Amino acid sequence: MVTLLSNTDSDFTARFEDFITARRDDDQDVSDVVRAILTDVRTRGDVAVFEYTSRFDKLDLTPETIRVSPEELANAKSHCAPDVLQALKTAAERIDSFHRRHLPEDDNYTDDAGVSLGARWTPVAAAGIYVPGGKAVYPSSVLMNAMPAKCAGVERIVMVVPAPNGDLNPLVLAAAELAGITEIYKIGGAQAIGALAYGTESISPVDVITGPGNAFVAAAKREVFGTVGIDMIAGPSEILVVADGQNNPRWIAMDLLSQAEHDEVAQAILITDDADFARATCDAVEDHLKTLPRADIARKSWNDHGAVIVVETLDQAIPLVNRLAPEHLELAIDAPRDMAAKIPNAGSIFLGRYTPEAIGDYVAGPNHVLPTARSARFSSGLNVLNFMKRNTLIECTRESLAQIGPAAMTLAEEEGLQAHGRSIGIRLNNAPTEGD
C-alpha cells in the first residue's frame, strides 16, 4: 500500500523521517552482497566475471565472446527501423549541443606580484560507461553517457552492458556506433563495475566510471570510488511531483508511473495541497496500471516505495522536497520557477504542466543520469566535467618569488616544516644555512 501522509497529522515528522530511513536500510543489505562480488572480481579477474554473468544474466562468456565484435556492431543498425534511428539521432544532437555548452575554459593570468597562474582542464584518459540492461533496455543511456565523454575529449571509452540470456538490444549497439564507441563488453552489475575499476585479463582498467544502474550497480560504484573516479550515485529512478488541484490527475498519475515502471525499488512521490486531487491521482494510478505492460514492476514500486503527502499549503512542500532531494522533480503548479528558486536539492527540475519528466529521459538535452538516494544534496547530473580534471599551473620568477616567498617561509616556520621554508629561502639566498 502506498504510504499516505498528511502534514497536519501529529506524527507526521516521525513518519516522514521513517519513510526516508527505510530506504537507506535497504541500500545497506545490497552493499554487503556487492562487496563480496567486487573482492572476487579483484582477486580472480575474468573467471569471477564469467561466473557472476552466468549466475545473474544466464550467459556463458569466454575471453573470445565477452567483447562485442566489430561485425555485431556494424550489423546492429540493420535491425533498427529508420524512424527509430532518426529519433536516436535527434536525441544525440540535442544531448550533444546541451553538453558542449558546458565545456570549461582554461584560465591563465599573471597577478600583481608577477606570478603566472593557470587552471587547465584535461580529459581523463579512459572512461568506463555503464549502460543498464537487466529489466529494460536503455539506448538513451548510451547517448547520455557517451555524448559528454566525447565532448570532453576522452580518448578511450569503454562501454559495459548486460546481455541477459545473450540478448543484446540492437538499438543499444546502434547508439554506441552512432557515438563512435567500439570497445563494448557484454557484462553488467557489480561484476562489470569491478572489471572496469580493477581490470581483468580481458579488460584494461579505466580512470572513471559513469552511468546509471540498479541498486547493485550503484552500490558497486560507491565501493570502487577512490580506485577510480565516479560520476555520482545514480541508482533506481525517483520522481517527486509537486502538483496543485488544477492538474489532470491522469497526467500526474502517468508521470509517477513513468519512473515506477523502471524498477520495483524505484520511487514515486506526490506532494499536493489538495486531498481530493490526491485521491483522484491514486485512483488514476490504479486505472493506468491496468493498461501498462510493466504493471507488475510499477505496482510493486508504487505500493512499497511510493508516497502521497498532503500539505496545507504548497509552500510547506519546499522543505520536504529539499529533505528528500529527489532525482527528478516536477513542479506542476502556477509560477513553478518561483518554487524552483527555493529548491537547491533536486537532480533535474521539470517546470510547469507541460514538461513531463519523460521528455528529459530522452530528448530535452540535459543528462538523464542523475543523483538518487538523496545524493542530489551534494552532487549533480552527469556532465562533461565528470570526464575531466583540472590541473593548476604556477610559475614564479626570481622577482615574484621574492615578493610572495617570505610569507610562505613564515607559515612554514610556524608549521615547523623547515625544508619547506628553506626550499624557498635557498633560491632567494636569504635563509643561508650551512650546506644550502
Ligand SMILES: NC(=O)c1ccc[n+]([C@@H]2O[C@H](COP(=O)([O-])OP(=O)(O)OC[C@H]3O[C@@H](n4cnc5c(N)ncnc54)[C@H](O)[C@@H]3O)[C@@H](O)[C@H]2O)c1
Ligand atoms: N539514476 C539514473 O540516472 C538512472 C537512469 C536510468 C536508469 N536508472 C535505473 O537503472 C536501473 C536499471 O536496472 P536493471 O536491473 O534494468 O539493469 P542493470 O544493468 O542496472 O542491472 C542488471 C544487473 O544487476 C545484477 N543483479 C541483478 N540481481 C542481482 C542480485 N540479486 N545480486 C547481485 N547482482 C544482481 C546483475 O549482474 C545484472 O547484470 C533501474 O533501477 C533504473 O531505475 C537510473
Ligand SMILES: N[C@H](CO)Cc1c[nH]c[nH+]1
Ligand atoms: N528515468 C531514467 C533516469 O532515472 C532514465 C531513462 C532512460 N529511459 C527511460 N528513462
Ligand SMILES: [Zn+2]
Ligand atoms: Zn525514465
